[in-house]
Amino acid sequence: MIKSGSNSFAFSAELDSGLLNDLYEGDLEYAEVVFKDFLKYLPDYFAEIEVAYKGKHITELRKAVHKCKTLMGFVGLSGIQAAYQALEKKCEQSKEIDELEADYKDLKKQTESGKKIIITELDRLKDFNGTKK
DSSP: OOOOSSOOOOOOTTSOHHHHHHHHTTOHHHHHHHHHHHHHHHHHHHHHHHHHHHTTOHHHHHHHHHHHHHHHHTTTOHHHHHHHHHHHHHHHHOSOGGGGHHHHHHHHHHHHHHHHHHHHHHHHHHHHHTOOO
């Protein structure tokens, strides 16, 4: 359902609001569901990345990074999504997992930062949608 009236919602400047506006077309209740799902699935998706990295499995790391990259797009974390894309490409080109250490550590920090942004944005969406409990 699209909210109407003089109170319009603007996504945080930390997110790709143009993408989110196109993606959700004003359906902020659906956006709320997707943001909740992001927070629900992110730990498992990132755990796959950690297992592959620590196990030194570059092919599995690339697959896990690809999956998590897609997740970032649904919540407008385009900058972090680009970092995932870069690591995915490096996985295709690297022979040794150690070559990816700096990228992995940076991506882990960016992902945690992005998670905090989405927690805050989800609270804002709940407030706007009147679903906060």
